[in-house]
Amino acid sequence: MKSLPTEGFPARAYPTRAHAKKTLIFAAIAALTITASTLTATPAHSAGVGAGSTGSGGVDAAGVEQILRQAGAVADVAPPSRSKLAMPDDAATAQAPAVTSGARVSLKTGLTIPTGSNTLSITPVPVAGSAKALSPSGLAVYANTADSSFALSTSSTGGNAGYAVISGPDAPISYRFAFMVDGKPAVLRPAEGGGIDVLSAGGTLVNSVVPAWAKDATGAAVPTSYSVAGNILTQNVAHAGAAYPVIADPRVRCDRLWCTLELTRGETAALAARVLNVGGACAILGGGAPVCAAVLAGAWAQASLALGSGQCIGFRVWKANFVSYPHLAYIRCYA
Template sequence: MNTVATDAGLNLVDELGATQLTMSPVIKGAPVVEGGAATYKTDQGYSMVLTDSTAGLSAGYSIITSADAPSNYSYSFDVDGSPANLSALEDGSILVSDKDGNPSSLVAPAWAKDANGTYLETKYEIEGNVLTQTVNLDGAAFPVIADPRLQQNLAFSTIEFTRSETNTASSSTGGFIAICGGATAVFAPIGAVCGVLAGASIIVATQAKNTGKCLGIRIGNWGTAPFPVIVNCYA
C-alpha cells in the first residue's frame, strides 16, 4: 500500500492503484499538488498540507502562521468511497474503519508544536466522518505545526512510539517490555510477543535514538510476524 497526494486529498491506494481510503481537508479551494504534497493555501493565517509516501510521511499538516488563525482544523475520511467510521482509542489515536466496522487505518494522537519547539495543548473531536483537531494558540510562537498522521494501512499496521518511549525502549529489556505492553491498547495481540521482540527492538530503538528518529513495531495484517523498524517521530 502507498499513499498519493492528489487534488482530491491523500489517497491510500492498493497495488492495482485502486483508492482504499481518502483523507481530505475540510477547506475551500483547490490545492497545489507537487513533490508528493498537496498544499491548500488561505488568507486566514494558515495553510493545510497533505504529504504522501514519496515525501516520507503520510500526514495532514496545519501550518498556522498567525494568532488570528482559527483554532480548529478538520479532515474528512472516506473508505472505499463511503464515509468512514471514526472512533477514539484510549491513547488518543483515532481508528478509521469502513462502513461495516472493518479497520482501515489509524491516525496518530494529536500533537502541535510552535516555532520554539514547545508542544501546545491540542485534541481531536469527531463528528461523523470528520476529524477536527483543536489547537490552543495562546502564547504560541509562530509558525505552529499541527499534524494528524496516518499510522496504519491495509497491508501493515505500524505502532509508532514517541521519542520518550524510544529512549525507554533502548535502555533495557524491561524498558522495552513496558512500552510494548502499553501498545496493547492499539493492537492487543502485540502483548503476546513483547518478550520475543525485546532483543532486536532494543538495538533498533538505540539506532533510532542515535539518528533522531523513533522506534516502530510493524505487524503484517495477514499473519506476518511483528518486527521493529525505525520511523520518523510524531512526538
C-alpha cells in the same frame, strides 16, 4: 548487537579522498541539473494546478512545503520495500516482501490509501479557503485562512498524513479532516492512548490515526487533541503564545500491506527506561500486537541508541503474516 534497519536515513560512510573528490564533482553536476530542471520543468501532476504554483487565490504550496521540511515533518525518503527482520536477540533474519504503500495524493480526491480490501480517503475541510496547489514534491496544499493552510503527503515524504500549518496568532484553533471509506463516510472512534480508529460504514476496522501532536518553530510541543463527529476528525491546537509556524499532523498507521507503530521521542525514551506500556502501544496493530509487545519489551537498548542519534523506534508488521516479517527500525521522530 545487530544494527536496526534505518528507514529514510542513508547509512553513514567514511569516504576515501578519491571518493570525496568524485562526490564533489557529482554534487556540482547534480546542482546544475536541479537548477536547469527548476527552470524548465513542466508540472509533474495533473489536478488543474501546476506543481509548486500558487493556484487560484494564491496558496503558497512551495512555502508550505518548505515549512514542513524545515520542521522535519516531511523529507524525501525511500519506501522500505525490503527490510531485514531485526529481533532484539538477533535470533533470526528474513526478507520482507517488496511492496509499496499504494497511497496517492490528488487535489481532487485528497490522500487515498489502499488498506487491504478497503480504500481510505482523507480530505481537509477548509474554513474559507478554496485555493489549492501541488508543491514541488507533490504535497497537496489547500488554503484555509490568511494564516493557515492544509497539506497532504504520502509515505514517499515520510508519512501518509494530513498537516495543519499555522502561520500566525489569528489562525483558527480547529482543523477538520473528512474521512471516507470506499466512497462512503467513515465511522471514527476514539481509541486507547489518544488515537482514532477508522471504521467502514459496516463497522470493519480499516485504519487508525496516531495520537494528536503539534509543535512550534522551536520544536516545543503545543497542546492539542482530537474530537470526532461522524466522519469528521477535528484537531484542536491551542497555539496562542507559540513560536510560529506551528504544525500539527493527523497521520494514519496502515497502508496496503503494512502497519507501522511509530513511537514518539517520549515513548522511545520510556522504552529505553523500560517503563513503556508495550501492550498499550502495540494494541493498534491488532493481530500483530502480541509479537509487537514481545519485540518492544526487549528493545530498550535499541531505543537508547535511537535517542542518541536523534531518532525514534518504529515497529512494522506485514498484515498478511504478523509473525514472519516483523521488524524494528530507526525512524524520524514525528513528535
